[in-house]
Amino acid sequence: MPARPTLLAPYTCAQCLFNQQKRRAASTRAAPPLPPPPSGAARLADRRLISLHGEEAPKFLQGLITSNITSRTQAGLYAAFLTAPGKVLHDVFIYPTLGSQWHKEAHASDENGLEQPGYLFEVDGEEVATLMKHLKKHKLRSKFRMRVLEAEELGVWSLWREDERWTSHTQGSSTSDGMLALTDARAPGMGQRLLLPSMSQAGNGLPPTLQVEEAPFSAHTLRRYLRGVPEGQKEIPRDESLPMNYNLDIMGGIDFKKGCYLGQELTIRTHHTGVVRRRVLPVLLYPPGASAPESLAYHPASSTELSLGDNQQLAVENTAAYHLDIKRDDKRKRATGKLIGSVGNVGLGLCRLEQMSDLAVSGEGSSFSPGDRFVVEDGQGGEVGLKAFVPDWIRGRIRGARVQKRVE
Structure with a gap:
């Protein structure tokens, strides 16, 4: 008896296969996030903190960051670390801690340390080790101490309110509740950055004095994107990006009147002639x-x-x-x-x-x-x-x- 012929699989055109793959991918996608609420606070789990504390910390930072900082600086600020050729290494928020409750508790064992300036750097969490390496490279014999805070010590939050008023000269400081905070002045309506203790990030809710509800991380990202504000090394590639291409100059991250700092030459020349x-x-x-x-x-x-x-x-x-x-x-x-x-x-x-x-x-x-x-x-x-x-x-x-x- 002759063998039965093998039936060929039915022919499917390439375009149909492509459409099937797209439909399968669409069925497995996560639902798009909801629009940001008019007021809210989002925990920024992708950010970490580094502490610098000591009498020579301001002088050390003045030679490395793009913004102007002195021992008398009390308001938080936005800045960047650059390479010698003027490329962005890290974009950071800097919180002066002298006089805050956190400063008193963190340096309670050092009597002289209570009167010395201290700063907390908020940086991309995946780049915290790289920034520490950069700081140690330039520290030499400068008199200050630095360490990376554990994620459980302080959490970084973004807070915004519908009726907030914003000007380019708004400055941030420690709040009356002892929370470290600064005004995010990179663009209108960006709100505030807060550093809250671990009890506020362990699922116990925000302090009731803030009078806002917790929002998802995507709400903060959407608010940034709608204003054209990049953040972190995924969006500002390290050692590849010129600060002005990524709006650091118009977001208040560069002081063109300060003295010399690492990477200043190309930055100031581009500002004046480029x-x-x-x-x-x-x-x-x-x-x-x-x-x-x-x-x-x-x-x-x-x-x-x-x-x-x-x-x-x-x-x-x-x-x-x-x-x-x-x-x-x-x-x-x-x-x-x-x-x-x-x-x-x-x-x-x-x-x-x-x-x-x-x-x-x-x-x-x-x-x-x-x-x-x-x-x-x-x-x-x-x-x-x-x-x-x-x-x-x-x-x-x-x-x-x-x-x-x-x-x-």
Whole structure:
């Protein structure tokens, strides 16, 4: 009896297989986070603290950070550590502790230490060892002590309120409840940074005096992205990023009137004579073929997911950081920037200003047209649309193109 012929598997086209894979991936994705509440506080579990304490701590820091600090500095500040060629090593918040309850308790065993200046550095948690190595490298014989705080000692929180008032000169200090705090003045409406003891981060809720509810980490990330504020080494790559490309100058992280510090030469020269052609801007992602959005807003129903593949660097709670090419949607597909990270349909992009916005930062003028379209690969063989926005606070702080006047 002849053998029965082997039946071939039914043919399925490549496009159908691709669509099936996309549907399976969509079914396993986490739901997009809810919009940030008008008021709330989010614990920043990705941040860690380093303590510096001693009489020569201010002088030591003055030679390393981009902001101005002295022994009389009482308000918290935002700053960065740079390499000698002027690239960003770490972006940090600095909390002066002298006079606070934490300072008294931490240095109670040292009578002289109670009167000496102390500081807490808030830094990206994954880079705390790298920053400690950098500090030890330059410490030499300077008279101060430093250590990394355990995660259980103090937790970092971001607090915001709907009716808060903000100015560029707002300063932070220790609160009346003994909590260390500073005003996050990087952009309007960013609120405050708080350092709360372990009892406030162990699931027991926030102190009732704050009168706000706890919000998820994604709420803090969304609020940053909508304002165009990068944070940490996933979004500001260490030893690769120029501070002005990542808005450290317009976010108040650089004092251009202070004395010498590591990395100052290129930074001050760029400020006075150079042109900053690329900056971080908030961007919106939208489906291919759809019309570009007209306003900057987060819509959970419009969330666009990207498959990151080998470039994946997951953060916390539905947030992701990566660096994917942004391209002009034409035949040449020229790169015009990098997508840094996204949550739902909102992200941050390192954009060429004169190609992706109406800003003119050089004498050449902007080549941007409102009809221009930009795309980024979705990691699944397709593309999604992308549009950059220039918030008012960024537009107001970027200097216009300098026109060279000819002497007749």
